[in-house]
Amino acid sequence: MTSRVSAITINTFREAVRDRVLYNLIVFALLLVASAPLFGAISIDIEHLVLVNVGLSSISLFGVIIAILVGIGLVSKEIEKRTLYTILSRPVRRWEFIVGKYFGLLLTLVVNAALMTLGFYLALLATEQKLTHSDAGLLVAIYFIVLEIVMMTAIALLFSSFSTPVFAAIFSFALFIIGTFGDDLRNVAASSNGVMRWFTTAAAYLAPNFSSLNVISQVAHDKPIGGSLVLFNTLYAVLYSAAVTAAAVLIFNRRNLK
Amino acid sequence: MKPNLTPTLVATVLLVGLYTGSVVALRKLDTLRGREATLEEVLYVPSGQTLKRISLGYSGLLANIYWTRAVQYFGSRLWHSSHFELLAPLLDITTDLDPHLIVAYQTGSIFLSQRVPNGAGQPDKAVALLEKGIRANPEYWRLYFTLGFIHYLDRHDYKAAEQAFDRGSRISGALPFMKVMAARMAEHAEDTATAIAVWQAVYDTNPDPMVRDAATMHILSLEADAAIDQLERQVNAYRRRTGALPSGWSDLIRARLVPGVPLDPTGVPYRLAGDGSIQVEDPSKFRFLGEDRKERN
Numbered sequence: 001m002t003s004r005v006s007a008i009t010i011n012t013f014r015e016a017v018r019d020r021v022l023y024n025l026i027v028f029a030l031l032l033v034a035s036a037p038l039f040g041a042i043s044i045d046i047e048h049l050v051l052v053n054v055g056l057s058s059i060s061l062f063g064v065i066i067a068i069l070v071g072i073g074l075v076s077k078e079i080e081k082r083t084l085y086t087i088l089s090r091p092v093r094r095w096e097f098i099v100g101k102y103f104g105l106l107l108t109l110v111v112n113a114a115l116m117t118l119g120f121y122l123a124l125l126a127t128e129q130k131l132t133h134s135d136a137g138l139l140v141a142i143y144f145i146v147l148e149i150v151m152m153t154a155i156a157l158l159f160s161s162f163s164t165p166v167f168a169a170i171f172s173f174a175l176f177i178i179g180t181f182g183d184d185l186r187n188v189a190a191s192s193n194g195v196m197r198w199f200t201t202a203a204a205y206l207a208p209n210f211s212s213l214n215v216i217s218q219v220a221h222d223k224p225i226g227g228s229l230v231l232f233n234t235l236y237a238v239l240y241s242a243a244v245t246a247a248a249v250l251i252f253n254r255r256n257l258k
Numbered sequence: 259m260k261p262n263l264t265p266t267l268v269a270t271v272l273l274v275g276l277y278t279g280s281v282v283a284l285r286k287l288d289t290l291r292g293r294e295a296t297l298e299e300v301l302y303v304p305s306g307q308t309l310k311r312i313s314l315g316y317s318g319l320l321a322n323i324y325w326t327r328a329v330q331y332f333g334s335r336l337w338h339s340s341h342f343e344l345l346a347p348l349l350d351i352t353t354d355l356d357p358h359l360i361v362a363y364q365t366g367s368i369f370l371s372q373r374v375p376n377g378a379g380q381p382d383k384a385v386a387l388l389e390k391g392i393r394a395n396p397e398y399w400r401l402y403f404t405l406g407f408i409h410y411l412d413r414h415d416y417k418a419a420e421q422a423f424d425r426g427s428r429i430s431g432a433l434p435f436m437k438v439m440a441a442r443m444a445e446h447a448e449d450t451a452t453a454i455a456v457w458q459a460v461y462d463t464n465p466d467p468m469v470r471d472a473a474t475m476h477i478l479s480l481e482a483d484a485a486i487d488q489l490e491r492q493v494n495a496y497r498r499r500t501g502a503l504p505s506g507w508s509d510l511i512r513a514r515l516v517p518g519v520p521l522d523p524t525g526v527p528y529r530l531a532g533d534g535s536i537q538v539e540d541p542s543k544f545r546f547l548g549e550d551r552k553e554r555n
Contacts, residue, residue: 095265184323186288187330205281212287228290236283243276250269 004092005100012104016070017111025069026112029062030119051127052220055120056141060216063113063149064176070108071156072168074101075252095249102157102245109149117142140225144213147237151208152176154244161252175207182209208240306354321356328352328362332369332378333468342378345370349387353394363391364404365466371412376472376545381412399436400463402426406439407456416447435459450484479546481523486536492516493534503534 033055075098078084087097117139125131155175159168178185185207189200212233215225310317328348335342349366353359369377371384388405395401406422409415420443427436439459442452454477461473492515496504499513507530510516519527522538529537538544 093265095269181323184327188326191330191333205284209284209287212284212291226290229287232283232287232290236280236287239276239280239283243273243280246269246273246276250266250273253266253269 004096005103008087008092008097008100009103009107012074012101013107013111016105016108019070025062025066026115029058029116032058032062033116033119033123047127049220051124052138053216055123056138056145056216056220059113059116059120059142060145060148060214062116063109063145064152066112067105067109067149067152068156068169068172068176071105071153072160072165072172074105074157075160076163076165076168094253098157098161098249098252099245102153102248105153105157106150109153110146113142113146113149134222137222137224138219140230141215141219143230144215144233147233148210148213150237150241151179151210151244154241154248155208158244158248158251161248162255176210179208179210180214181211182207183211209236213237306351309351310355317355321352321359321362324348324352324355325359325362325366328366328369336377336468337375340374340379342370342374342380345378346380346383346387350390353387353390357391357394360391360395360398360401361466363388363395363401364464365469367391367404367408368460368464368466368469368472371408372472373412373549381408384408385413397429399426399429399432402429402432403436403439403459403463406443407460410443410447410456411453416443419443419447450480454480475543475545478523479544479549482538482544482547485520485522486528486538489516489520489528489536490534493530493536497534503532504530506530 035054075084078087084097088094120138120142121131121135124135152172156168156172159171163171182204185200185204186209189197189204192200212229215229218225309320328345331344331348332342345366349362349370352362352366356362367384367388370387371377371379371381373379385405385408388401388408391398391401392405402422402425406419406426409422410419420440423436423440423443426432427440435455439456442449442455446452457473457476457480461470461477464470464473492510493504496510496513496515504510504513507516507519507527510530511518522528522544524540524543526539529539531537538547541547
């Protein structure tokens, strides 16, 4: 079972790294990260702040875009190319296919994030001539960005398991936007009454919440991030992604592929 | 062939278990981060004009979101905190994004002007917000009314209040009471009846439930204040006549100083204390008792 999942994981990774869209996005993201020092140079007294904000925002935004654009085609491409039927005709269970695809894309995205992080730290080094202790604190924000990507990958896979790539992209982007307003949604729920309160509370907990994962502004201002926040953000991202992947398995198991 | 239901069952159980776990983790995160996490970030983009440019044309939608945030921010601090630092910037951003969002000027300025803990206690910022609103919406007479109201009740600048009511009364469609208000400001600004009339007009013209509740509470408090003043005069008259304080309402009734047991505006009898002072039975229903009178004196 493990070997079948890991085989699909590795194949998905290999296939993803051959994708030209992925390279275009990575190059664009690296260009943006590399241009951060230029933005910094034209800002008075906030060079470091601009560099950190532009760099981390680029890693986050492009990480999510890549997760969605690559994730939405994971299942539909296999159906379109009819390779899915070959895979499933072998002793591979549908859930193993979905879980393998998820880990394959995740591996791709973690490698991407690592590349972009390297580019970001090189830009920091080029601008400031040296890295300080506080620059290490930026890794917490990058870790949270990876957690965000972990969740978005699961969401893109969920929509990919039953929808066309276009609709999967629309749904995934919509959920990403809703997730970034997660706190507001819960504030609305808290200030509503009756049925509206139940409805908005359910929607607020059903949709992902990326608010607590966005600490870019805090780390840019050298504000410390507590260990409990790291722990519970990790727990939340892992549990939510696993739940969404379980939903994808559930849907894909029932899907008629004839 | 019978379908294998095991993966479906396992996936369902996992889905429910993991999702429940994620909700528990999210609730724990809420506790860790506190209530202000979202709103604190507003200060990182303090310019409404900048936000307008990056809103890709959806500035109206963004204004609605910011107005909702302002209301939530105010509601979360009302009665609990004296810190409303973000209220004015939130309202400023909202009205930069949508200069025609009347409710943000009309209700937002009342949130700003009311004394702590009923509001932010920033009447000057409220005036600035209303003047900005009037510049963007000169045809809307109700903004002049709110401006006059804040000059009158919170800034005690009766001349400015008179001018605001007068300017508003000249706008087409303005209700006749605007002229009456202007005249009252000129002649009877310090009367309780004027204060009640102003609050009544606020109640009648503002649809926001929080503002209307505050208006009701002010009217009840002002009416009770006026009645207590009158009753204390009767107690003093009794003391002058008999040389002693009344032991209860029956003494004042027998002395024909009051026609019966006096009732407060909610229909509950006033309490006559041993020292001759008059009190309301339930002060929570008269939150502003004594305050409006004290402020105007």
